[in-house]
Amino acid sequence: MKPLNFNQKWILVTGASSGLGYEMARQLANQHKANLIITARRADKLDQLKAELEKHAGIQVKTVVADMSVPADVDRLIAESLNGQQLYAAILNAGVTFFGSHLELTEADFERMLQTNVRSVVRISTELVRHFEANKQQGGLMVVSSMAALFPVPYQAIYSGTKGFIMNFINALVLEIKNPNFSLTVYAPGGIATEMTEGEKFNDLKGWLMPVNKAAKEGLYALQHRKYNHIPGLLNRIGSSFMRVMPKRFIVGQLGRTYAKALAKLNTGK
Template sequence: MKNLQLNNKWVLVTGASSGLGQEMARQLAHVHKANLIIAARRADKLNELKAELEQTAGVQVKVIVADLSIPEAADLLVAESIAEGNLYAAILNAGVTYFGRHTELEWDKFDSILKTNVIGVVRMTNALVKYFDKPGRQGGLMLVSSMAGFFPVPYQAAYSATKAFTTAFGNALHNELTNPDFSITVFAPGGIATEMTHGAEFEALQGWLMPVKQAAKEAIHALVTRKYNYVPGFFNRVGNVFMNFLPGKFIGSKMSKVYLRSLNKAQQGK
């Protein structure tokens, strides 16, 4: 299967108003000269990014404001993205987390996590696969998961569960495809230094977080080279292999201590 060629092609990026999504959009525009459809909830951030990229990278950018915790908004986003029949690739990056004791997670917050990380992703993926999985249509789809989907993270139980779903869903669907020119990639980073991990509860974990520029570069590489599963960062990849030989309970216990220490430190500082 040939690598994707993004130059002058249209690429959809969700969650593009900040963090990994925003940085991927910048690199797609500047390095790969891709035209972009950028989506998120914050119109002001998206319009700022559009103006920046059109001026500095000389690409075309379309803005779609969408709250992807609303299923109908996810449907509409894809419908608008494929309306002209020229969408070449899509990166489903939008996601939300919760760091704290699961018993303290309010139901409406959990419901929002589930709708954004799972239901929205599935609805968009369903529509995109129907669009791409046809003879002669080239393209790629990347689902942004997490290493937390491989090794469940205490105090991020709901987030870990949604990312485990994303990984399993993407990998399984990859093997149902009939079009040899279309691929589904699952990108599974560890922690990334973004707005989502900027809160006080993550302060003690900052040394573990990957710079967002590196994560974005490796994400685009995974998309372009049509990886099946891709974990960015050499040490993350080594750790991912090594941890498969350790008991899950042992890994969970060690991670629990690290995350609880960070959580307690943040609560003491309030």
């Protein structure tokens, strides 16, 4: 399959108001000259990004304010993405986490995380796959999972479950695709320096975080080159291969101790 060429094509990026989605949108516009459909809940951030990119990159940007935890918003985003322009690629990046004891997660927050990280991804992927299967056009779709999909992460138990769900879903679905010009990619970063990890709960882990521009660049490379699964960063790739040959209980125990220590420090203020 030929690599994707984003130049002058329309690409959907969810979660484009901050972090990885924001940076991928900027690189797609500035370096690849792609037209963008950007979406998130914060309208002001989307408007600022649209103004910046249209002025400096000379491309077109459509904004869609939508909450991925609300099914009607997800359906509206699908309609806006497929009508009015020819969609070439999509990056389903919007996601939320909860870092803490599972018993402190409220039912409402659990529901929101499930809707945002899983339901919206399944719904949008399904409709976009249906679209590309019917018209046989060239294109690609990438979902942003996480290394937390590869190994269960204590204190982010639900989050790692949601990321494992979408990784398995997309890695399975790709083998049902009949359009030879359409690819499905799973992007699985380790920690990245974004709003998600800027709180003090992550203080102990900050030395491990990848700069967001690097994570964005590798993500776009994975989509463009139609990777099946892609983990950014050599150390992350070596680490994940190493973790695969170790007993799972041992690895999960190590992860759990690291996170428990970070949380305990925060609670005791030491």
